[in-house]
Amino acid sequence: MTDERREGYDGTGPGAITPDGCAVEMYERLPIRDEVEVIAGAVPPGASLLELGCGVGRMTHPLVEQGFRVTAVDESARMLERIRGARTALSPIERLDLDERFDVVLLASFLVHAGSLAVRRGLLETCRRHVAPDGCVLVQREGEDWQTNVPRERAIGESGLVRVESATPLGNGVNRVHVVYEFPDARWTQTFPSRPMDRPEFERSLAEAGLTVDSYLTEDRTWVRARPTAA
Incomplete structure (x- = not known):
């Protein structure tokens, strides 16, 4: 189940995905x-x-x-x-x-x-x-090094993990950021353009x-x- 995506945004995983690639079920766990x-x-x-x-x-x-x-x-x-x-x-x-x-x-x-x-x-x-x-x-x-200190990860609660895997230059000062959210029972990704x-x-x-x-x-x-x- 998805809403119409914004250009350059994507998301994968179970449940509804919003126009900017956010997974509704995953955000309920944060x-x-x-x-x-x-x-x-x-x-x-x-x-x-x-x-x-x-x-x-x-x-x-x-x-x-x-x-x-x-x-x-x-x-x-x-x-x-x-x-x-x-x-x-x-x-x-x-x-x-x-x-x-x-x-x-x-x-x-x-x-x-x-x-x-x-x-x-x-x-x-x-x-x-x-x-x-x-x-x-x-x-x-964003933090000063948010898009340069990659890859990196941190825990989400007791059992989850969020990992910023990459920030790939797209040109004109914009990066394509790819983030993965992992839980024992589910995995989501979100990809979006971001301008440092x-x-x-x-x-x-x-x-x-x-x-x-x-x-x-x-x-x-x-x-x-x-x-x-x-x-």
Whole structure:
């Protein structure tokens, strides 16, 4: 069972596969790490929060439990079927227009590294369009060596393993990243185009969308809080 794929994206394995190659069943197995702790520590308690690319709700559900008023967005109806306790919206992120503003807009999962520059601009413009004038945008970036330190792997819970097998240059600054997820009873793969960005390029891309870095929230600078640029 698959949704229509985005160009350059692929995924294999049991169950539904989303347009960007994500396996719904596999994402239901991924544990939460420190993401919610970082988010909750950077924004006001009980804030209204627009989560762009919510997936099956790995971050959505603990954010709701902490009292945030979450609107969860994804382009896959199969992902949104798993969301509980939050308002949902089915849409590609870069085309989203809810005609409302939020205290916090969240763009996690390295989505800002989209291979297409047009998509990246669309993602950040969506963030800017939906953030309140006194609100903030939280962005999760790749680590500095995320696409050069390959192959590498880490454990998923007690029995799973995720392995970034390769990041093969496609040209024009884009790599084709291949990731494997292995569990005792199932194996999934995801392949997608990704554009590495150093800190100056990342900050320029924010500026083009009318956003300015307020602070880097983690020592490795993978989590960033940005605010609308003052007129």
